[in-house]
Amino acid sequence: MFNLRDGNNPDLRRRVLTGEISPEKLITLSAEEMASDKRKQENNHIKEKALFDCERGLAAKASTEQFKCGRCGQRKCTYYQMQTRSADEPMTTYVTCVNCDNHWKFC
Incomplete structure (x- = not known):
């Protein structure tokens, strides 16, 4: 109905x-x-x-409001972490803004 x-x-x-x-x-x-x-x-x-x-085969992503997008200023982001350097270095975090699809990474 x-x-x-x-x-x-x-x-x-x-x-x-x-x-x-x-x-x-x-x-x-x-x-x-x-x-x-x-x-x-x-x-x-x-x-x-x-x-x-x-x-x-994308890496699993988690949603968070911990990161702020530099382009649109929103806090709706997904992220995943990957070990890209030697084992004694911190993991690299890849972040994507859900709002404007801006990508960035940091260590």
Whole structure:
């Protein structure tokens, strides 16, 4: 019922009213099948990005507000650490701003 009343998804309501989707089939549709075309594109983009990141084998990232972006001034960042120098040296921290995608590192 909520999906039929959703103002962001007029296509579902139209498809039901025109008979393209029968009421019997409507109750068995998944959330993906009921989504608007715009939402389906967004979901596909999210899936492709997740698959791309997974295939690249990126290091696990943690979110924090500990760092401040020098470009936009926001504190929403992700970071990961990697040992890039000898074992007696500190780890290198790689930080990415979630807001403007600015990257920086420090030791």
